[in-house]
Amino acid sequence: MRDLSxxxxxxxxxxxxxxGKTPLLDCVSLLISPGAPTLVVGxxxxxxxxxxxxxxxxxxxxxxxxxxxxxxxxxxxxxxxLFQRPVMLRRSVADNVIYGLRKSGMPRKLRTARMEDALAxxxxxxxxxxxxxxLSGGEQQRVALARALVREPELLLLDEPTANLDPAxxxxxxxxxxxxxxxxxxxxxxxxxxxxxxxxxxxxxFLVRGRLCERTSAxxxxxxxxxxEAKAFVRGDxxx
Amino acid sequence: xxxxxxxxxxxxxxxxxxxxxxxxxxVVSLSAVAIATVIGLPLGALLALTRFRGxxxxxxxLNGFMGLPPVVVGLTVFLLLSRSGPLGVxxxxxxxxxxxxxxxxxxxxxxxxxxxxTIEDLWLEYRDELTAMNVGPGGRMATLLxxxxxxxxxxxxxxxxxxxxxxxxxxxxxxxxxxxxxxMTTTIALETSKGNLPLAMGLGLILIALILMINAAAWGxxxxxxxxxx
Numbered sequence: 001m002r003d004l005s006x007x008x009x010x011x012x013x014x015x016x017x018x019x020g021k022t023p024l025l026d027c028v029s030l031l032i033s034p035g036a037p038t039l040v041v042g043x044x045x046x047x048x049x050x051x052x053x054x055x056x057x058x059x060x061x062x063x064x065x066x067x068x069x070x071x072x073x074x075x076x077x078x079x080x081x082l083f084q085r086p087v088m089l090r091r092s093v094a095d096n097v098i099y100g101l102r103k104s105g106m107p108r109k110l111r112t113a114r115m116e117d118a119l120a121x122x123x124x125x126x127x128x129x130x131x132x133x134x135l136s137g138g139e140q141q142r143v144a145l146a147r148a149l150v151r152e153p154e155l156l157l158l159d160e161p162t163a164n165l166d167p168a169x170x171x172x173x174x175x176x177x178x179x180x181x182x183x184x185x186x187x188x189x190x191x192x193x194x195x196x197x198x199x200x201x202x203x204x205x206f207l208v209r210g211r212l213c214e215r216t217s218a219x220x221x222x223x224x225x226x227x228x229e230a231k232a233f234v235r236g237d238x239x240x
Numbered sequence: 241x242x243x244x245x246x247x248x249x250x251x252x253x254x255x256x257x258x259x260x261x262x263x264x265x266x267v268v269s270l271s272a273v274a275i276a277t278v279i280g281l282p283l284g285a286l287l288a289l290t291r292f293r294g295x296x297x298x299x300x301x302l303n304g305f306m307g308l309p310p311v312v313v314g315l316t317v318f319l320l321l322s323r324s325g326p327l328g329v330x331x332x333x334x335x336x337x338x339x340x341x342x343x344x345x346x347x348x349x350x351x352x353x354x355x356x357x358t359i360e361d362l363w364l365e366y367r368d369e370l371t372a373m374n375v376g377p378g379g380r381m382a383t384l385l386x387x388x389x390x391x392x393x394x395x396x397x398x399x400x401x402x403x404x405x406x407x408x409x410x411x412x413x414x415x416x417x418x419x420x421x422x423x424m425t426t427t428i429a430l431e432t433s434k435g436n437l438p439l440a441m442g443l444g445l446i447l448i449a450l451i452l453m454i455n456a457a458a459w460g461x462x463x464x465x466x467x468x469x470x
Contacts (some may be wrong), residue, residue, distance in 0.1 A: 058371055080372065087369040090387040090469050099383075103373045131469050151373070 007068040007077050008154055008186060009033040010055055015064035017050050017210075024050040026210040027064065032155070036202030037177070037187035039218070041194075043239050046207040048190035049084075052157045055188065056081045080153035084160045086144035088132035093124060093143050096132045100147035118146040122176050138169025145176050149185075156180060158189040162196065174200060194234070198222065206230050208239060251442050257419070262446055265423040268336055268410065269403040272343030273351075276399055280348045281392065284355025285381045288363060299356065305349030314412030317342040321413065334415040339423070342409040347399035354395035358388045390466055393458050404451055 010032040017025040025047045040048045053059050054066055057074040068074055089096050097115040119125040122142040132143055141161050148156060162170040181187045191197055201218040208229045225231045233239045319325050321333040332338050362384050370380055407425035414421035416430060424447045431440040
């Protein structure tokens with residue numbers, strides 16, 4: 001269907017991002033390679049969303065460089081992103097997923113089968129003909145996941161996708177994310193929920209006030225946090 | 241002086257000349273709105289999604305043109321289409337076509353300005369998601385227009401209301417020729433000045449009824465499709 005060179009690894013070199021005079025990210029260098037899920041962890045306002053938006057190429061850094069697979073510009077890509085509040089197009093659930101397929105260049109005759117397949121995977125096939133905007137928050141997030149996954153991404157960025165969901169909906173969304181990870185999609189997901197980090201993370205990027213404080217395996221992050229901020233965060237203290 | 245029952249009798253008697261007037265009015269105004277839609281929707285969407293020098297001035301101008309005086313538009317089209325005007329060779333002054341053109345000019349700013357605002361608001365909501373899905377400029381325009389279709393129906397109705405109700409442009413460029421370019425509004429103006437108030441009032445009632453019917457139909461379409469698409 002597509003002949004695209006890989007967008008991985010994503011590399012940040014001294015990347016800063018400012019909104020006016022307010023620094024959102026401060027000189028962050030990191031590398032995102034294929035592998036098990038990475039969770040971007042930190043309090044609100046620590047720069048998690050900014051980091052994901054830079055990864056996705058939605059914003060350009062104020063300083064420093066972002067590169068994808070060694071290239072400094074992002075063409076038609078195999079990245080997909082899930083937002084905290086998904087935008088459902090004013091169409092049926094099925095048409096939302098078909099929209100994603102169409103925009104990724106899937107031939108028309110394959111779209112219906114792929115759409116049904118994707119909706120079955122997120123457990124929403126029976127809601128296919130319903131207007132997407134009438135679904136619950138959790139169901140909308142699963143539609144958004146189906147719409148993102150049909151793009152066959154190699155990197156899926158998720159910005160606190162369960163922040164507004166109840167435990168049952170969160171469990172359903174996490175199950176789909178784990179399934180995607182097992183199928184070889186690199187997951188980079190922002191979260192401030194320590195329980196979720198324990199459930200999903202293989203490794204952790206810990207951000208505080210726009211700085212990358214720690215980048216380590218999940219087990220080290222929880223058992224031997226090296227910075228004071230990380231120790232406090234893992235203990236459950238309020239880190240601001 | 242005014243006998244209300246004779247207005248109803250006129251409507252119910254099915255007078256052929258009356259129906260010709262009603263029919264011409266509808267055809268002219270609906271054609272004008274159709275043309276203005278084809279121009280105004282993409283124009284409004286384009287203006288919503290592009291950034292260039294002078295954009296703010298253009299938006300103010302477009303919003304201001306929603307209030308263009310019909311007689312001024314009529315006069316301008318009259319000058320363009322008159323025998324000695326730049327488009328005089330086509331010989332379409334005092335024809336229904338001239339009326340359609342003039343009304344379309346009145347309606348384009350209304351549809352374009354309302355579309356621009358609607359699309360710009362929806363773009364704020366859709367921007368990240370569409371960018372993340374690699375949707376190009378053409379696709380963005382098509383997606384935003386389709387997804388704001390319910391709001392845009394209101395813009396089209398505003399345009400239709402303007403076209404159906406105005407009398408200045410069609411009077412000037414149509415000439416109010418009996419049996420050829422006479423519309424409901426020009427007839428009402430003429431019959432009122434002649435003192436034939438029952439006919440004027442009868443036509444006024446028909447005009448209001450038609451506008452209400454078209455709005456009701458549009459409302460029905462909106463409710464029906466909103467139930468299906470959310």
